Ligand code: SF4
C-alpha cells in the first residue's frame with residue numbers, strides 16, 4: 001500500500017484541481033440536510049455517518065431522460081439523451097462506495113447492462129473518506145462492510161490529526177494522485193505504518209452474518225410480517241434513500257407529435273408497483289411488500305450477485321417516518337423466531 005500525505009490546509013487546492021477537470025460533487029448542507037451536490041467553491045460537509053441522500057442520485061438519477069421522440073406510429077424518429085459528462089465525487093463514505101459496487105452488479109451486468117448507468121459509472125471518479133466515528137444509524141460492520149472499505153472507491157483518504165493519508169486504489173485513483181502533484185507529501189514511515197495498522201484493524205472489523213438468508217426464508221410465512229405492516233406506512237422513503245435500491249418506472253411526456261421518455265425511481269413499497277393488467281397484484285399487502293424487500297436484499301440478490309444488497313448505511317432507519325430500521329427489523333425477526 002503506497003500512502004501519500006495531504007495536509008488539511010491543502011484539501012481545497014486538491015478540490016480546485018479536481019473541479020478543473022470534471023464536475024465536482026460532494027456532501028453539502030442544504031437547508032439543514034446534508035446531500036450530495038455540486039460543490040462549487042463550498043467546502044464539503046463531512047460529518048459522522050453518511051449524508052441523508054445517497055450517492056446513487058449522481059449515477060442513477062431520480063428522473064433521467066432516455067430519449068426524445070417525434071412523429072407518428074409509422075415514422076417515429078428517436079434522439080438519444082445527451083451523453084454523461086465526467087464527474088468526481090469527493091467525501092463519499094465507504095458504505096456508499098460499496099453500495100455503488102452492489103448497484104453496479106445489478107445495473108451494469110451483461111447481458112442486461114443499463115447503458116446509461118454504465119456510461120456514468122465509467123465517467124465517475126470516487127474519492128472516499130474513511131470513517132473514524134459512526135453516525136447514529138450506522139451498522140456497516142454487521143453487513144460485512146468496514147469503515148475503511150476500499151471497494152467501489154478510486155481513492156481512499158484516511159483522516160488523521162489535521163491531515164489525510166491518501167491511498168490510490170485504482171488506476172483512476174493513481175491519476176488523481178498524479179494530478180495532485182506537489183500538494184501531496186510522501187507519507188513518512190511512521191505515518192504509513194500507522195495508516196496501515198489502522199486500515200487493517202478497520203478492514204478486519206467487517207463481520208459476516210452467517211445464515212441470514214436461510215433465516216429469512218424460514219420466516220416467509222411468519223405472522224411477524226403482518227404485524228410489521230401495521231407500523232409501516234408504505235411511503236417508500238426507505239427505498240428512495242437506499243444506495244442499493246434500483247426499482248424504476250418509465251413514463252412519457254408528450255406534446256402533440258413530440259415527446260420525451262423518462263425513467264424515474266419507483267418503490268417496491270408502493271401498492272401499485274406490482275399491479276398487473278387485469279388487476280392481479282402478487283404483492284397485495286404491506287407485509288408482503290416489506291418481506292419482498294428484505295428477501296431481495298438479503299437472500300435473492302446475494303444468490304445472484306454474490307453479496308447482500310444492504311451495506312448497513314442506516315439511511316432507511318433515519319428516513320422512515322415511523323422509525324423502522326433494517327437492523328432493528330432483523331433483530332426483531334431473530335427474537336420472534338427464537
Ligand atoms: S437497506 Fe437501509 S441500511 Fe441497508 S443499504 Fe439500504 S438504506 Fe442502507
Ligand code: SF4
Pocket residue numbers: 231232233234235236237238239269316319320321322323324
Ligand atoms: S420508510 Fe418506513 S414507513 Fe415508509 S415504506 Fe419504508 S419502512 Fe414503511
